[in-house]
Amino acid sequence: MHAIEIRRTGGPEVQTYGEKPDPEPGEGQILVELAAAGVNFIDLYRREGRYPLPLPAVPGEEGSGVVLATGPGVSRFAPGDRVAWTTVLGSYASRVVVPEDKAIAVPDTIDLRTAGGVLVQGMTAHYLVNDSYPARAGDTVLVHAAAGGVGLLLTQLLKRRGVRVIGTVSTAEKEKLAREHGADEIIRSTGTGDLAAEVRLLTGGEGVHAVYDGIGAATFDASLDALRTRGTLVLFGGASGAVPPVDVMRLLWGGSLTLTRPYLEHFRATTEEFEWRAGEVFAGIADGTLRVTIGGTYPLAEAHRAHADLAARRTTGKLLLVP
Structure with a gap:
């Protein structure tokens, strides 16, 4: 062989x-x-x-x-x-x-x-939606890398539940693909803008109910900042590197947030x-x-x-x- x-x-x-x-x-x-x-x-x-x-x-x-x-x-x-x-x-x-x-x-x-x-990606999207943060109709969530393998499947499962999806992508081609799979809003992840501020503009200043983050180190801080009070950050990967140790008091000051790190x-x-x-x-x-x-x-x-x-x-x- x-x-x-x-x-x-x-x-x-x-x-x-x-x-x-x-x-x-x-x-x-x-x-x-x-x-x-x-x-x-x-x-x-x-x-x-x-x-x-x-x-x-x-x-x-x-x-x-x-x-x-x-x-x-x-x-x-x-x-x-x-x-x-x-x-x-x-x-x-x-x-x-x-x-x-x-x-x-x-x-x-x-x-x-x-x-x-x-x-791998299909069952990951399945447990993210059903278990890590069970999204409900009317929720607004942020999906990082919305044109990636998990992102495209996750977006479709969320839309089937009546969830509003804000996705991040890096190019116009990826934006087109993410929108074709159901993403309602797209934020370009160029590394130069204030991601959390853009999310709040799209949510009337409140932030999102949940962030599904498979990027890790490069997006972690912005993901926390994009959450509304009692929001949930689901950190399911580290494509950009591992997230350093976190002071749990950040969850309190961010609005009684929930952080979970699941594994398939x-x-x-x-x-x-x-x-x-x-x-x-x-x-x-x-x-x-x-x-x-x-x-x-x-x-x-x-x-x-x-x-x-x-x-x-x-x-x-x-x-x-x-x-």
Whole structure:
């Protein structure tokens, strides 16, 4: 098989493409022929060394494909089944060993490549809207990176609930895309304006009920300042870097604010919860109420280019690696 391997942490160039022995599924595992691997910010964090990564390692944690073989004890899948998975390190490979409990069946109505790139961002958007801050009709919220993979899906889920969405984007192209997916107002995140002040202009001086922030260090202060009294900041990522330690008294002086830092794995803790969230994402795609934007498809050998493009914010929607 072919795979990407990392032997030291660093920039996109530390990812090398080559041949490795075909793996064998063990107890409770399935062997899958890759259709597509999703590229996510956590892959960049691991490559850079921000998140632990035992070296040498094959990166990637999300993908889809067809089951080739099953190990002892597997009961939910058989060879030939179409599956997708999340949080399985080693997904940047043409053949991937996947624990049975990390995989889910892909309906025939869903294209395998789409399935390989929607679970992480789709289920993230799902728990953000349903759990981290359960948005209600009439709320006004701020979505950072509204033209990104999570941002586009999150905006659609919010609009289905009757929520007013203010999005941040960096270019005219991204503004157009965010508006096409339902964003009501757009603020250009050029780094030169007062984001919180612009939000308050759009909300009659009150601020928003919630901010969904996957950017992190570069937006954290403005996100807090954009909240109304008793507002909620959902910090679900750190694309611009980790947020430094926070004085909790800022939450008091900001108006009895709530700050939460969720992680997908904690919101798919059981097979039942995984199937519920993924099932609702797949159902939305199948009935046309949830549009998935594939912003770029790269050969597996060019994982370094996909990482560089994602880090430089040159992309929209979801990026995929294909064998």
